[in-house]
């Protein structure tokens with residue numbers, strides 16, 4: 136690296152900031168865990184965690200809140216990364232919680248909301264005190280308000296009107312029994328930064344993010360690829376379209392976008408000119424109300 | 438209701454896409470900006486305008502605020518006022534962070550609240566800023582809150598300050614109004630330490646002088662706000678002279694492949710570290726040399742702020758979190774007596790003899806307030822001393838405090854090094870962050 140002017144690039148600056156956050160939590164918090172969804176953000180977060188502690192192993196487990204509605208490509212990548220890194224994997228299963236009667240399936244089939252109590256139960260069961268999440272502030276206007284170290288009371292709830300001041304990079308991770316801290320090492324990354332980093336570091340991502348011809352159905356202007364969880368309804372036509380996913384959520388509710396971006400470079404070009412935010416474009420569950428994310432976060436959602 | 442049809446795919450080989458990708462890939466630096474100023478001076482509107490006019494607002498975001506706007510025009514402040522309570526009350530409560538890029542730079546915008554009750558959130562947003570924009574409503578002129586925020590920005594040593602005289606549309610674009618506010622502010626700023634001050638007349642609502650020069654104010658000869666933000670020279674406010682490396686975390690793999698590896702991870706707080714450098718470790722005072730430095734992608738030849746690296750030392754010393762690596766003849770002060778200006782952020786006042794937890798770099802210690810020397814009046818900068826006893830710091834007060842810590846800290850004056858010169862105060866009972874401290878020499 137030649138840096139005669141002692142400056143870092145944008146991605147180097149963000150990387151340094153995230154690594155600092157990851158180490159700070161490992162040093163100060165009793166029992167951290169890294170939330171891994173298999174999406175691009177958590178994949179980048181996991182890679183940053185690897186770098187933060189190399190050549191040692193990541194000193195905390197990885198947790199997947201498994202809604203049971205996974206794209207198989209995502210599970211494959213999860214298991215591969217976990218094996219490569221030698222980290223412990225904790226799976227909190229929504230399907231098990233439904234079977235046990237602790238949560239109930241929502242009528243619209245979305246498990247977005249009911250995964251929150253499953254997450255909170257797993258946190259309690261394992262005694263986790265700090266949870267790394269891959270959320271970025273540029274995703275949503277409620278996220279835009281959140282601290283890097285975000286305090287949660289003993290019900291896992293966020294109080295947006297009364298957040299702890301957060302000065303410089305002097306993070307306060309002190310809590311009482313039962314409380315926890317959500318930590319967002321990617322707070323200041325944008326969607327483009329994430330893709331730029333994936334390209335630069337050649338990080339493996341689920342193939343879902345790349346465009347190819349898929350069988351899709353059009354539901355109210357959203358394209359859903361036909362899969363294990365999405366079967367064409369009465370009167371719906373199956374179309375063959377070149378599509379890709381911009382976010383990877385539950386396989387029954389995440390829509391794809393028309394795209395010809397078949398590699399990461401093309402994704403960057405596509406996103407750079409796209410005029411829709413990623414959530415607006417693809418997540419049926421966020422459309423419900425203007426403050427949907429704030430409400431879910433208050434309940435303890437990630 | 439008509440059902441929208443899914444958008445056509447973006448042509449990723451179009452000229453526009455390639456140009457956009459080029460911007461995305463450009464080797465840019467980041468400028469962190471915080472807004473400041475009194476309630477309703479137009480901070481959030483300005484951020485919205487900057488985002489909107491630089492085409493950083495997505496269609497669905499714009500449609501959402503169009504629906505939520507109550508007046509005759511689209512309320513751009515809603516782009517950052519994202520909390521339900523903020524929209525209901527039409528004010529900003531907590532900092533919102535927004536991001537946008539131009540071909541020259543990437544900007545991280547912290548939109549902070551003007552309301553005095555939420556000053557601590559303003560301090561949160563300003564603490565990481567390279568540049569602060571203090572808005573002043575042209576009709577009202579400088580208010581107590583404008584002074585408080587300008588003072589806080591200077592206290593935090595935000596290296597660049599821009600005063601945006603806003604709502605010029607409501608004073609008939611009057612040059613006289615602008616000049617009188619500019620002069621008043623400049624006079625006030627001479628009492629503060631403001632290294633770089635720029636004043637711009639704007640209308641955040643209508644966009645004058647925000648992204649492009651205003652046709653309504655031909656008398657103004659300076660650049661638009663965005664032009665200034667893109668070109669302001671971010672003179673390195675990092676200290677590249679005095680080596681400071683607070684040890685954050687000790688990496689010991691204890692695996693066969695890395696049996697003897699022992700690395701000290703942390704973020705460089707000052708100076709430039711290189712393998713071969715002779716270094717001293719505090720508090721032990723022992724000296725050794727740097728054997729190697731590992732960056733995120735393997736060994737590096739040098740490390741400087743704000744890099745996160747892992748330092749390996751030639752000798753096997755006892756080093757742990759909270760220790761500090763420096764050069765033998767250039768060490769920070771090792772002290773248990775801390776003199777600092779403190780911004781107090783709790784409803785419970787700060788009083789002498791109070792006990793608090795202190796976090797300074799990676800070191801956490803306990804402290805007692807030995808003395809509260811004075812409280813500052815932010816309007817006049819007058820120092821109120823503890824003449825008849827009973828002096829205390831209330832919520833949002835700023836005062837000079839002397840602390841005695843249980844363990845030594847390794848400190849520099851804040852004006853010399855912003856990293857080793859700062860600390861936070863934490864209430865040990867509630868665990869809340871209750872104060873921000875900046876070490877300042879007596880005087």
Ligand SMILES: Nc1nc2c(ncn2[C@@H]2O[C@H](COP(=O)(O)OP(=O)(O)OP(=O)(O)O)[C@@H](O)[C@H]2O)c(=O)[nH]1
Pocket residue numbers: 474475476477478479480481482483514527528529530549550551552603604605606607639640641642643
């Ligand atoms: N006429 C005019 N009105 C403006 C201008 N800028 C802002 N306003 C209006 O002033 C009011 C307050 O604007 P905000 O942007 O919410 O003010 P703020 O400084 O963010 O307020 P707080 O965050 O609560 O401190 C709104 O009604 C704006 O539309 C301007 O340049 N001209």
Ligand SMILES: [Mg+2]
Pocket residue numbers: 480481482514518528529548549550551
């Ligand atoms: Mg505002």
